[in-house]
Amino acid sequence: MALLGASGVAGLTALILLLVEAASVLLPADLKFGIVFDAGSSHTSLFLYQWPADKENGTGVVSQALACQVEGPGISSYASDPAQAGESLQGCLEEALVLIPEAQRRKTPTFLGATAGMRLLRQKNSSQARDIFAAVTQVLGRSPVDFWGAELLAGQDEGAFGWITVNYGLGMLVKYSFTGEWIRPPEETLVGALDMGGASTQITFVPGGPISDKSTQADFRLYGSDYSVYTHSYLCFGRDQMLSRLLIGLVQAFSNFYYTFHFLNLTSGQPLSTANATIWEFCQRSWKLVEASYPGQDRWLRDYCASGLYILTLLRDGYGFSEETWPTIQFRKQADGIDIGWTLGYMLNLTGMIPAEAPAQWRAQSHSIWVATVVFLVLTLVTVLGAASVQLFWVQD
Known part of the structure; x- marks a missing residue:
């Protein structure tokens, strides 16, 4: 009877630890x-x-x-x-x-x-x-x-x-x-965003004042804040369309600002004068010298001169970037690992259109309380097995 009493006390203690010391915690959201x-x-x-x-x-x-x-x-x-x-x-x-x-x-x-x-x-x-x-x-x-x-x-x-x-x-x-x-x-x-695809180019930024032409305005609510941006797209002014008008076939549609200037090594914040000189120097090379300098790049090599000049003209003469503002342009393929x-x-x-789900709750304990609970559960099991073996011994005797 003493062993059964001890097992009862140990089991009750473990139960109390489980119920009283447990706290509600939030599980990671799905x-x-x-x-x-x-x-x-x-x-x-x-x-x-x-x-x-x-x-x-x-x-x-x-x-x-x-x-x-x-x-x-x-x-x-x-x-x-x-x-x-x-x-x-x-x-x-x-x-x-x-x-x-x-x-x-x-x-x-x-x-x-x-x-x-x-x-x-x-x-x-x-x-x-x-x-x-x-x-x-x-x-x-x-x-x-x-x-x-x-x-x-x-x-x-x-x-x-x-x-x-x-x-x-x-x-x-x-x-x-x-x-x-x-x-x-x-x-x-x-920051503002410039994008050039194969068939169009876009410019988007937060203006310093109200937008008079509402067709160029886009409004968003993100993370509890409202944003209003100016945005305009120029159809047929993408790289492919421009080169097609120059009778050059091309089938690439990536972010052409980055890829062209990356090839020309102009993505590290160089000044406008350097970009201008680099593009013109490349365009003035003989084709044999260009092929020898960039082996294995025949597929796009013929287009970099025309696309480089086009991007330079678009940014400088079309969008109005000057020697002073040119260094503010960042030519990127990704931002924080995101295309x-x-x-x-x-x-x-x-x-924003998909309902949020509340994270699930769970009962959890501190490490020390969890260890104590396990100890009392083990003691309960040992005493119960001990009492059972003693009772079996008396029955057989």
């Missing part, structure tokens, strides 16, 4: 996912994003989980075979699905935004553009995701979402402080 297809003029890219389900002040703190370039040209190139435009997306979509838990796939918003290439096709042949969108919708609509649609993205939206991406990646919209809190940096730190473009800005804006 992750949500989103997929955005950037259907550009000469290629399509898929971006998979993720963010904690509880969000921060109404907006997700989004990170890039995957960037996948779709094989083949842009979807506008499939005017004669629209079905292939949809099928071309399958490979990258399957890569993204591998990273999304199966239970989350039906809750993953998926969107395809087509930019200047499809804008030009719609102007030339609206029925072909409709057929391509229908084919894309059919493929993505039957995939195991929450398909939000395939649409033609307005040039102003492309520029505005790109502005969000740049400022988010640079930590200008929200930043995690040393005190463990999310804070909003001063508005004076916001610069309109897709992340779209996803950040989209998270």
Whole structure:
């Protein structure tokens, strides 16, 4: 009886420790996912994003989980075979699905935004553009995701979402402080965004005064703050379109500001005079010397002179950058590990439409209390086994 009494006391003590000393803690929030297809003029890219389900002040703190370039040209190139435009997306979509838990796939918003290439096709042949969108919708609509649609993205939206991406990646919209809190940096730190694709170029910034032409204004609410930006898109002034007018074939649509100036080694903050001299010096070389200096780069080599001069002219004469303001331009491909473009800005804006989820709660104990609880549970087990063995001994005797 003494052993049974001791086991009862030890078990009761362990139970009290479990119930009285336990505290409620918040478990890490589940992750949500989103997929955005950037259907550009000469290629399509898929971006998979993720963010904690509880969000921060109404907006997700989004990170890039995957960037996948779709094989083949842009979807506008499939005017004669629209079905292939949809099928071309399958490979990258399957890569993204591998990273999304199966239970989350039906809750993953998926969107395809087509930019200047499809804008030009719609102007030339609206029925072909409709057929391509229908084919894309059919493929993505039957995939195991929450398909939000395939649409033609307005040039102003492309520029505005790109502005969000740049400022988010640079930590200008929200930043995690040393005190463990999310804070909003001063508005004076916001930067403007320039983007050049294959068929259009965009400029977006926060103006110093009111915007008189409301068609060039975009408004956002992100992380509890309101933003109003000036944005304008120039169709047919992208790199491919410009070079096409010079009778040079080109099928590249990346962020051409960065790639051209990176090739010319002009992305380190050099002054305008250096950029001007470097581009002209390169353009004045003989073709044989250029080929010998850059072996293995024949595919794009012939275009860097024309595109370099075009970017220089656009920034200096078109947008008005001078010797004094030129050093403020940063030529980047990524910001904080995030590809610069309109897709992340779209996803950040989209998270505001998705309800936040409260983090789950759990009962937890300190390490010392947990150790004491385990000790008393072990004592309970030992005394119970001891009492059982003594009783068995008496019965056998």
